[in-house]
């Protein structure tokens with residue numbers, strides 16, 4: 001074997017390694033683009049005016065030879081133009097936090113460090129930060145510190161799936177991991193008609209089938225009806241079916257309603273069901289004393305989904321799956337029968353969830369917490385609730401707007417109703433669909449919609465720390481003006 005003398009000739013650095021000087025100069029220019037974008041954000045349309053064809057047409061196969069830095073910067077600038085700006089104070093759709101500056105820097109540092117948080121050895125500090133963060137969240141939710149723990153996943157849908165996998169194995173017996181569910185009694189999951197569709201998807205993925213999902217009707221406030229839940233559980237027991245879990249929602253997607261968690265927890269212990277609380281959105285309320293009490297009973301959950309990329313303002317993706325007894329997740333996911341117990345130093349997070357290799361997403365939550373302090377989140381979450389109530393009160397003052405659901409957290413649903421004109425339910429739906437499409441088309445506001453009892457409603461969700469009263473006033477003005485204009489043409 002030839003003797004390699006590594007000192008004999010100067011080494012040529014890999015062309016894939018940027019020298020420090022280029023990293024700095026390029027970084028400064030990228031930072032300037034980002035800072036300028038955030039500075040001008042409010043003056044920009046909330047979403048791009050470019051068509052799909054135009055965006056597709058701007059892309060080609062990757063070049064064989066490198067682009068210049070100027071070309072790279074031009075490409076990056078174009079991304080800002082062709083995106084929907086979730087950080088814009090007029091972005092009020094779905095449930096998408098606006099991202100924070102510290103979490104953008106955390107993304108960069110996480111990429112530089114490139115930890116594989118699947119294993120402790122490949123990510124010692126990152127694993128411990130993730131575990132510490134989960135312990136803190138478990139404490140906020142009132143779970144027992146001795147056993148509780150959790151992990152970060154790519155979204156609330158995956159967190160719901162992970163939690164229900166653990167529930168399935170706990171209830172059917174861990175042997176079902178080997179035999180499959182076909183060897184078990186038929187088992188069912190209960191959730192309200194207002195549940196997020198990811199619960200149905202989880203039932204499908206877990207081999208239970210979507211028919212194993214019992215959709216329980218809701219009350220006038222869009223909360224799961226306890227009497228009907230208990231009837232359904234009893235009826236299934238009579239039929240020899242195994243009631244497996246209840247998924248209660250703390251902050252439904254459409255209206256933000258909160259299921260009666262304490263009462264659901266009581267039924268779960270009465271009939272020995274796993275209680276999963278989908279607090280993907282509403283979990284943030286636990287930091288605000290004004291609304292935290294509405295989630296009373298969540299401390300009795302066996303598992304909780306909480307999306308930091310929703311009402312915690314962190315950039316996507318950052319969902320937290322938290323367990324009352326984290327060891328159950330280990331039993332459900334470890335593929336080694338002698339999985340490492342959580343109290344040893346060698347805790348590998350890939351043993352506690354479906355992912356194998358995992359990134360350092362915890363840093364994107366941790367750094368903002370260090371940089372703002374928890375009280376800043378407490379204040380802003382309370383402000384979001386106040387803003388939603390302000391919007392509700394402004395809508396109630398007007399003849400041409402109709403409130404469509406009471407505000408529970410920071411979502412407000414309403415519609416435009418042309419005054420002095422009787423309209424069929426069909427026409428009102430059509431009119432409000434038109435308003436939503438038009439305000440999005442002109443890029444002035446980005447709202448979303450919901451269908452409540454067959455009525456199409458405009459839906460505003462405030463999880464954006466840049467949104468203030470004046471923006472909501474402008475939104476109502478825009479809806480009414482657009483409604484008036486469309487009423488003439490309808």
Ligand SMILES: Cc1ncc(COP(=O)(O)O)c(C=O)c1O
Pocket residue numbers: 095154155156157158160196198249251252253278279280281307319
């Ligand atoms: C109540 C609820 N659960 C789960 C989800 C899914 O979360 P994600 O989009 O992060 O996967 C959502 C999404 O809006 C939601 O509102």
